[in-house]
Amino acid sequence: MECRYNEVTTTHAQPPAVFSPDTLTSNAAKYLTSKKLDNSSNALSKIDGAFVGTSPRPSKTALMVTPGRFSPASSLFICGMEESKKQTHCLVCPITGSRLPEIRLQDIIFTKVDTRAEEYKCLGTGVTSAVFEGQVVINNCGLKSVAVKLFKQPFDNLEGISAEAGLLKMLEQTGITPKLFGILQRTSEGNQPGIVQELIQSSITLHQLIVGTPFITKQKWYNIAYQLAFGLKSINEQGVLINDLKSDNILVNISTDDCRLTFIDMGHASYMHGKRFPMTTEQASICRHLAPEIANGEETSESSEVFALGVIFKDIPLEELSFISHKCLSKIPLLRPSVYDILNFVEEIM
Structure with a gap:
């Protein structure tokens, strides 16, 4: 498909890929020689x-x-x-x-x-x-x-x-x-x-941290939740939609006291625009970080970014996040909180 970024038109794109980390290039030989x-x-x-x-x-x-x-x-x-x-x-x-x-x-x-x-x-x-x-x-x-x-x-x-x-x-x-x-x-x-x-040194993906390697304190999880909300707010305020926000695309520097986060992979991001990701039911079940309206063919938006954030919050081992994550995961976009509301909520529970 011809690619033009100087036209305002509808995207028909493959859904974002599921990240698969490798440690050796021998494992990545199918990608690069x-x-x-x-x-x-x-x-x-x-x-x-x-x-x-x-x-x-x-x-x-x-x-x-x-x-x-x-x-x-x-x-x-x-x-x-x-x-x-x-x-x-x-x-x-x-x-x-x-x-x-x-x-x-x-x-x-x-x-x-x-x-x-x-x-x-x-x-x-x-x-x-x-x-x-x-x-x-x-x-x-x-x-x-x-x-x-x-x-x-x-x-x-x-x-x-x-x-x-x-x-x-x-x-x-x-x-x-x-x-x-x-x-x-x-x-x-x-x-x-x-x-x-x-290169972000001394970092692992947030997904690796969530599944339990290594163990961190509850206060550090609070710091991570705050940085997630603040980071998404900062990116959206620049007019950018990530369109692929998930724990695999966030690095955590475990050597710092606050577990400093870095948002990586802007390959699906857009500026001043949303995207459509037509997908099958099977693909939608794999891409759980994509809001249901995206799976139904609608465009990404700030509301779909909030849904993706809710998926991450649901996976974080903090019971205090269950309320806001439930709100973020509403199937109705207009019922989801704004990223500003989320940030205020996290500040209150810290």
């Missing part, structure tokens, strides 16, 4: 896609129906397809219009699991991408630890990737998303496109 990642000699290398049986990234955007909160966006993607084929440096932030930094693939040192040449540390895999750990020199300031999200699709289809990178760049001011370092520069060797972002 990891032996091509060896840049230790600083030689230009090509990363071949091996995404067998995968689906393309969601393509179009739709006007969000929630009145009074967001004004329509005039354009989400500045550089057209034809221009992108002619110029290497045409990627721009789809929100501000500023250019997105480009990073050379040969400047990235991917983290090896051990001394074996073809084993690299994979942080997670999805339907359209895999995330690898590495290091890169940024502005001659020494090595920075990074997470490199490598995509299936070729460089001729960069609209969605540049939109995701642009949203990450815009959300940096919230302090709750990874910092964007740049997009991988296209090479004559035909490397896969990718987003280079900050």
